[in-house]
Amino acid sequence: MSEFKAADFYQIDDLFTDEERMARDSVREWVSAEFMPVIEEHNRAGTFPADLIPGLGEMGVLGASLEGYDCAGMSPVAYGLILQELERGDSGLRSFVSVQGSLCMYPIHTYGTEEQRQKYLPKMAAGELIGCFGLTEADFGSDPGGMITRAVDDGDSYVLNGSKFWITNGCIADVAIVWAKLDGDIRGFLVDKGTPGFSTNTIKNKFSLRASVTSELVFEDCRIPKANLLPNVSGLKGPLGCLSQARYGIAFGTVGAAMAVYDEALRYAQNRIQFDRPIARFQLVQNKLVWMVNEITKGQMLAWRLGRLKETGRLHHSHVSLAKRNNCWMALECCRLARDILGANGITDEYQTMRHMCNLESVITYEGTHDIHALIVGREITGENAIE
Numbered sequence: 001m002s003e004f005k006a007a008d009f010y011q012i013d014d015l016f017t018d019e020e021r022m023a024r025d026s027v028r029e030w031v032s033a034e035f036m037p038v039i040e041e042h043n044r045a046g047t048f049p050a051d052l053i054p055g056l057g058e059m060g061v062l063g064a065s066l067e068g069y070d071c072a073g074m075s076p077v078a079y080g081l082i083l084q085e086l087e088r089g090d091s092g093l094r095s096f097v098s099v100q101g102s103l104c105m106y107p108i109h110t111y112g113t114e115e116q117r118q119k120y121l122p123k124m125a126a127g128e129l130i131g132c133f134g135l136t137e138a139d140f141g142s143d144p145g146g147m148i149t150r151a152v153d154d155g156d157s158y159v160l161n162g163s164k165f166w167i168t169n170g171c172i173a174d175v176a177i178v179w180a181k182l183d184g185d186i187r188g189f190l191v192d193k194g195t196p197g198f199s200t201n202t203i204k205n206k207f208s209l210r211a212s213v214t215s216e217l218v219f220e221d222c223r224i225p226k227a228n229l230l231p232n233v234s235g236l237k238g239p240l241g242c243l244s245q246a247r248y249g250i251a252f253g254t255v256g257a258a259m260a261v262y263d264e265a266l267r268y269a270q271n272r273i274q275f276d277r278p279i280a281r282f283q284l285v286q287n288k289l290v291w292m293v294n295e296i297t298k299g300q301m302l303a304w305r306l307g308r309l310k311e312t313g314r315l316h317h318s319h320v321s322l323a324k325r326n327n328c329w330m331a332l333e334c335c336r337l338a339r340d341i342l343g344a345n346g347i348t349d350e351y352q353t354m355r356h357m358c359n360l361e362s363v364i365t366y367e368g369t370h371d372i373h374a375l376i377v378g379r380e381i382t383g384e385n386a387i388e
C-alpha cells in the first residue's frame with residue numbers, strides 16, 4: 001500500500017502547535033505501520049484487532065484528554081487529531097478509542113468516586129481493562145430517556161433488569177457503564193464482567209464497522225454493589241455529557257476517513273489511463289476531486305475551531321452537533337465520489353473506500369443521527385424544540 005499523503009490544501013498545519021502535530025504524526029505512523037497491514041483481514045473476518053490494544057495504551061491514546069490516573073492529559077486539539085489519524089485507518093479503530101476514553105473513562109473520571117477512579121482509570125489507560133457504554137436499547141435509540149432498564153435499591157446492592165442494544169465493545173469489555181432508571185431517574189452503574197445475571201451477545205452480520213465489536217447487554221436480576229453507582233450525576237445529562245465528548249472526537253475522526261479516501265481517489269485518478277490519458281485530466285473527474293478537497297478543508301477548519309473553543313471553555317454542545325453532523329455527511333459524500341472515481345475497482349476491498357463508506361453509515365447514525373443533530377442546532381438557533 002502506498003504511503004498516505006494527508007490533504008492540507010489551506011496549510012492548516014500552521015494552526016497547530018508542535019505538541020499537536022507531534023501527537024498526530026506519531027499516531028499517523030503507528031496506523032500506517034501496525035494497523036493498515038491487518039485491517040483488510042479483520043474487516044473480512046468481522047473481528048477487532050484486539051492484539052493492538054496494548055500498543056494503543058503505550059501511545060497514550062486511551063483517555064488521552066483526561067488528567068491524572070496515568071492518562072496523557074492531551075490538549076483538545078491534540079486529542080482530536082489523534083482520532084483523525086485513527087479513523088484514517090478505520091472508523092472501528094476510532095470507535096474503540098472513543099468508547100474507551102470518552103464514553104467510559106470520562107464518566108468514571110467526571111461522575112465517579114475517587115475509589116472508582118483509582119480502580120479503573122490507570123488500567124483502562126493502559127488498555128488492560130476494556131469498557132463499554134450501554135445507553136441505547138432496542139426500542140429506544142434517539143429517545144434514550146424512554147429506556148426501560150431499571151435498577152432497584154435492595155439493601156447493600158442494586159438489582160438491574162433490562163437490556164442494551166448496539167453496544168460497541170460489549171462482548172470484549174471488562175466493565176460496562178450502564179444507564180438505568182433508579183426511582184425514575186437515569187443513573188450510571190459500573191457492571192463488571194462476570195457479575196451473575198450479566199451476559200452479552202454479539203450482533204453479527206454487519207455490513208458496517210465490521211472491524212468493531214457490537215453487542216447486546218442483558219441484565220437479569222443482576223446484583224451489583226452500591227459502590228458501583230456513579231454518584232455525581234443523575235438524569236439524561238449524565239450520558240449526554242459523555243456523548244458530547246465522543247461526538248467531538250467524531251467531528252475530527254471523520255475528517256481522517258475523508259482524507260483517506262481522497263488520497264486514494266487522487267492517486268488512482270493520476271494513474272488510471274482511459275482514452276490514452278490519466279482520468280485526472282478529465283474535467284468531470286477533477287470536479288469530484290475538487291469537491292472533496294473543498295469539503296475536507298471546510299471540515300478541517302470546523303474541527304480545528306471546535307478544538308479551540310473547547311480549550312478556551314466556550315464549547316457548547318450544539319457546536320459539537322454542527323461539526324459532527326457536517327463532517328460525517330462530508331466524509332460519506334467523499335466516499336461516494338471516491339468510489340465513483342475508482343470505477344469497478346472501488347467495489348473491492350483491495351481499496352479502502354468502500355470499507356470507509358460502509359463504516360460511515362454507522363458513524364452518521366450513532367451518537368445522534370444526522371437529523372437529530374440538525375434538530376439540536378435548530379433548537380439552539382430558534383429557541384424552539386422540534387425533537388419531541
Ligand SMILES: Cc1cc2nc3c(=O)[nH]c(=O)nc-3n(C[C@H](O)[C@H](O)[C@H](O)COP(=O)(O)OP(=O)(O)OC[C@H]3O[C@@H](n4cnc5c(N)ncnc54)[C@H](O)[C@@H]3O)c2cc1C
Nearest residue numbers: 133134135136141142166167168362366367368369371387
Ligand atoms: C455500529 C453501532 C455502534 C453503536 N454503539 C453504541 C454504543 O456503544 N452505545 C450505545 O448506547 N449505543 C450505540 N449505538 C446506538 C446508536 O447510538 C443508535 O443507533 C442511534 O442513537 C440511533 O438510534 P436508532 O438506531 O434506534 O434509530 P431511531 O432513533 O429509531 O431513528 C430512526 C430514524 O428516525 C429518525 N428520528 C428519530 N427521532 C426523530 C425525531 N425526533 N425527529 C426526526 N427524526 C427522528 C432518525 O433520525 C433516523 O433517521 C450504536 C449503533 C451502531 C449502528
